Structures are given as C-alpha cells and as structure tokens.
Amino acid sequence: xxxxxxxxxxxxxxxxxxxxxxxxxxxxxxxxxxxxxxxxxxxxxxxxxxxxxxxxxxxxxxxxxxxxxxxxxxxxxxxxxxxxxxxxxxxxxxxxxxxxxxxxxxxxxxxxxxxxxxxxxxxxxxxxxxxxxxxxxxxxxxxxxxxxxxxxxxxxxxxxxxxxxxxxxxxxxxxxxxxxxxxxxxxxxxxxxxxxxxxxxxxxxxxxxxxxxxxxxxxxxxxxxxxxxxxxxxxxxxxxxxxxxxxxxxxxxxxxxxxxxxxxxxxxxxxxxxxxxxxxxxxxxxxxxxxxxxxxxxxxxxxxxxxxxxxxxxxxxxxxxxxxxxxxxxxxxxxxxxxxxxxxxxxxxxxxxxxxxxxxxxxxxxxxxxxxxxxxxxxxxxxxxxxxxxxxxxxxxxxx
Ligand code: FAD
Numbered sequence: 001x002x003x004x005x006x007x008x009x010x011x012x013x014x015x016x017x018x019x020x021x022x023x024x025x026x027x028x029x030x031x032x033x034x035x036x037x038x039x040x041x042x043x044x045x046x047x048x049x050x051x052x053x054x055x056x057x058x059x060x061x062x063x064x065x066x067x068x069x070x071x072x073x074x075x076x077x078x079x080x081x082x083x084x085x086x087x088x089x090x091x092x093x094x095x096x097x098x099x100x101x102x103x104x105x106x107x108x109x110x111x112x113x114x115x116x117x118x119x120x121x122x123x124x125x126x127x128x129x130x131x132x133x134x135x136x137x138x139x140x141x142x143x144x145x146x147x148x149x150x151x152x153x154x155x156x157x158x159x160x161x162x163x164x165x166x167x168x169x170x171x172x173x174x175x176x177x178x179x180x181x182x183x184x185x186x187x188x189x190x191x192x193x194x195x196x197x198x199x200x201x202x203x204x205x206x207x208x209x210x211x212x213x214x215x216x217x218x219x220x221x222x223x224x225x226x227x228x229x230x231x232x233x234x235x236x237x238x239x240x241x242x243x244x245x246x247x248x249x250x251x252x253x254x255x256x257x258x259x260x261x262x263x264x265x266x267x268x269x270x271x272x273x274x275x276x277x278x279x280x281x282x283x284x285x286x287x288x289x290x291x292x293x294x295x296x297x298x299x300x301x302x303x304x305x306x307x308x309x310x311x312x313x314x315x316x317x318x319x320x321x322x323x324x325x326x327x328x329x330x331x332x333x334x335x336x337x338x339x340x341x342x343x344x345x346x347x348x349x350x351x352x353x354x355x356x357x358x359x360x361x362x363x364x365x366x367x368x369x370x371x372x373x374x375x376x377x378x379x380x381x382x383x384x385x386x387x388x389x390x391x392x393x394x395x396x397x398x399x400x
Contacts, residue, residue, distance in 0.1 A: 020241050020248075020383070023289045027248075028380045030281040035377045036122055037275045039263040040370050042075045046116030047330055051323035053142065060326035062130035064212060067328045069117035078264075079366060105349040107311050108318035108341030110365065121335070121374060124328055126203070127210030127219070131326035139324055143196060147313040147320070149189040188297050188306055192313065195246065195344075198239030199336060202382040204229040205240065209385035223396070226389045237386065243340070244379040248290030250343035251376060253355060254364075255283040260357035261369065282373075294347040307348065314341055332378075339375025342368040 034040055072080060102109050208225035212218075230236050251258070258279060264272035298307045318337040324330040342364065346355070354360055 017241060019289045019291065020244055023285050024244075024380055024383045027282065027285045027289075028377075028384050030278050030285070031373065031377045031380055034275070034278045034282060035374055037263070037278070038076060038271055039079075039275055039366075040373055041120055041122050042070070042079065042118055043121055043331075043335060043367065043370055043374075044075075044116050044118045045331065045334055045367075047327060047334070049322045052319055053323055054138075060129060060131045060329075062326075064127075064129040065131055065326035065328050067119060067124045067331055070120045070123075072118055074120075075118050102315060105345055106341065107314045107344040107349075108338050109315055110338070110367065119331060124331065125210065126206045126328070126332040126378065128207045128212045129326050129328055130212070130214075131324075131329050135325050136329075139320060140200065142320055142323075143317055147316045149192060149309075149313065186300075186306070188310060191297065192310055194239045194242045195340060196317070197236060198241075198243035198379075199340065201230055201233075201236035201240050202243065202379050203332070203336075204236075205382040205385050206378070209382075209388070221385070221388060221392065223389060223392045226385075227393075230386075231389070231393075240379060240382050240386070244376070244383065245290060245292050246347070247339070247343050247372070247376040247379060248286040249292035249294065250290070250346040250372065251283060252286035252290040253346055253350075254372075255287065257355050257357045257360075257363060258283065258369070260361075279373075282376075292347070298348060310344075310348075314344065335371050336375045336378060338368065338371035339373075339378075342372040343375075 205226065208222050208229060210219055211222035211225055213220065213222075259276065262272065263275040263279075298304075298310075300306075314337075318334070318341060321330055321333040321337055324333050350363070354363065357363075
C-alpha cells in the first residue's frame, strides 16, 4: 500500500482517456436507470450446464453465491413468446450442440433461449461472494494460459516485474495501442488480452467495491482489496477504460438498430417510450466517447485466420463460464462474456448494411442486446467505483 500514493497525472498520449472520464458520470446515471427497465432487467439463461472442460469444478456454499430466479409468469409474455417462436428460425443456422450454438459470425456460444431460468438482474448484484481459491484460480488460469494466445501480464512486460505502483488521479493513456506494450505481439492479440484482463479487473473492482467484512458482517468498499488487486497493477485499470471504450463504440455503431428495437412490454408503449428516451442519451454519449477504430484490426495477410482464432478463443471463454462454481459469479460471467462477444461481433463482423434495422431487424437476439447494455453498465459502474476509491485514498492520505 505504501506505493499506491498518487504521484501525479499519468502521461497523456490520447484524448480518449479523458473523454471517458468526462462522460462517465452522465453515462452511469443513464445506464443505471436503463438496466432497471423491464426489457433490460430480465435475463434467461441455463446456468446448470455441464462444464465441458473438466469434471470437478466445485461449488460455492457461501450464501452470497446464491441467486434467486423469477417465476416465468413475472416476465412480460411477449418476450417469453418471442423467445419460443425464434427457435424454428434459428435451427438451420445452429451447430449440433444441445442447448447452445453459435453462428459463424458469433464470438460466443449462445443459449437458445428455450432452456434455463429467468433472473431479475436488479435483484442479484455482482459483488463479493467469497468464491475464491484453487477453483476460481483454475478458471482464470485456463482463460489466460489456454485461451489468450499465451499472453499474460508477465509476457506483456517482457518478463519484467510490474512497474512502480501509482493510484492514478486521472486516466490518460488507455488507448496507447501502438508500440506501448513492450513485446512484439500483434495488435489483435494485445486487444484480446486487454479485453480479458479488463473484464477480470472490472469484476475485481465490483468485488472490492461491495465487499463483505466477514468479521462485522457489514458490506462496503474495501480500499486494501482495490489497491492490491487493481491499483498496484495500473495496466489493469487502463484495461477497464479500454473495455468501456470498446463497448461504447459497439453501442454507437448499433445506435440506429437499438433505436428501432421494440422494448414495449406492456402493450401501452409506456416502457417503450421511457426505455428509448434513456437509451438515446446512452447512444449520444457512446457517439462522443466510443472512439475505437476497429478498421485497423484484422487487416494483414493472415487476417481471416487470426480472426477465426480470436473468435475460437473467445467462444471458449464463454463456455468456460459453465465451469464457474458459484451461481452468481457464473450468471454475471455469462452475461458479461456474452455482452463483450456481442460488441466484438458488431465491431469485427458486421458492416453498415448488416446493422441496418430495416433490412436486418433480427440481427441480434434479445439476450445479446440485454447482455451488451448490462455489460456496459458493469464497466461504467466500475469506473464510478474507481473514483470513490481515489477519494478514499486521498482522504486516508490527508489524515496520515
Ligand atoms: P484472482 O482474481 O482469482 O486472480 C488470479 C490471478 O490472476 C492473480 O493472482 C493474478 O496473477 C492474475 N490477475 C488478477 N487480476 C488480473 C487482471 N485484471 N489481469 C491479468 N491478470 C490478473 N468473486 C466474487 O466474490 N464475486 C463475483 O461476482 C465473482 N465473479 C467471478 C466471475 C468469474 C468468471 C470468475 C472466474 C471468478 C469470479 N469471482 C468472483 C472470483 C474472483 O474473480 C477471484 O477469483 C477471487 O476473488 C480470488 O481473487 P484473487 O485475489 O485470489 O485473484
């Protein structure tokens, strides 16, 4: 902790970092409301599939790991009916695998929306559950060692120990893509690593922001947790910003598609009007801050091979979520990997024609739209939490 004292602003190499800082509070207040709307709060998923990679994957008996389902009758009929009627349309495209499938353009294995329970996401916040130890480490290790092009923090730093630690006041070089990482890995692989490491960092931030003090039984932010898991590895924090920009870019590109989507749950169209109002604020913010240039990726000689590899790895990550031994962690792991996979598909697979809501109204499943916006909410909330931790650090330092 000694080393986490702020040492001044981080080098400014691109404006995007500051732009994210400047829009996040507005983004968070809007998206926090959006995910409470009926369309975005119900998510159907089969949480109890076999882990396809190993037999023993443990379970979490801690009450904090548990989640409650909602009765299907609470979910607006329309979405239940829509989910069922979609199955026929998708049968031809899917690969033979019970309960889930992918289309060639997908970066994840998707549920077919006919199995699994419904969850009200507003009732099961992602936070500390106590899931940890070898089982949790095996998941992360498998993701990094087998599904991350062999990249890890160690390899990205050329085998050197992490640099001296700072708890940043402002974030200014999140998108320092070119030449910033001291190794010769290609841009696409580094982007992949940032996506994974940023997701891990965001999950850790939520754990630290809503931590259970097991002695007092009280919930609250745990600065020490944040300093050891995030702030003492500045690049992890940068990758949270990186993911946020990537998700914002996907939302920005999807703007017309999302604006044309039908969010009406009640038949009175009230939900539709409210949801679209908030969503249009989120889209405007995304247009300002979602500055990610996807066109520079997957351009070289082996672009297609590399993209298929990228996809295969990410699909594996989405399947590894079935091996997570804590229900709540698995739920949020599935939502967020689906949300990121949707963003990757929008950025790297779909052109403007495909994104046209009039010619391609069934482009995305409801689950993909819900996952994308809920994942953006997770990252925006992480950035809010980072600000609170900065304040806690400043308060603590001033009383020393
Ligand atoms: P871990 O976070 O388990 O990390 C393992 C190792 O990975 C570290 O020792 C470090 O070497 C490396 N590492 C850590 N962070 C990064 C990073 N950002 N980038 C690169 N390398 C890194 N627990 C909860 O309490 N609530 C949850 O909601 C929750 N959700 C989870 C979802 C998933 C998909 C998984 C796999 C786990 C989840 N967990 C959750 C468990 C949690 O992520 C940790 O595994 C657990 O808290 C133990 O943390 P740790 O400090 O031992 O290190």
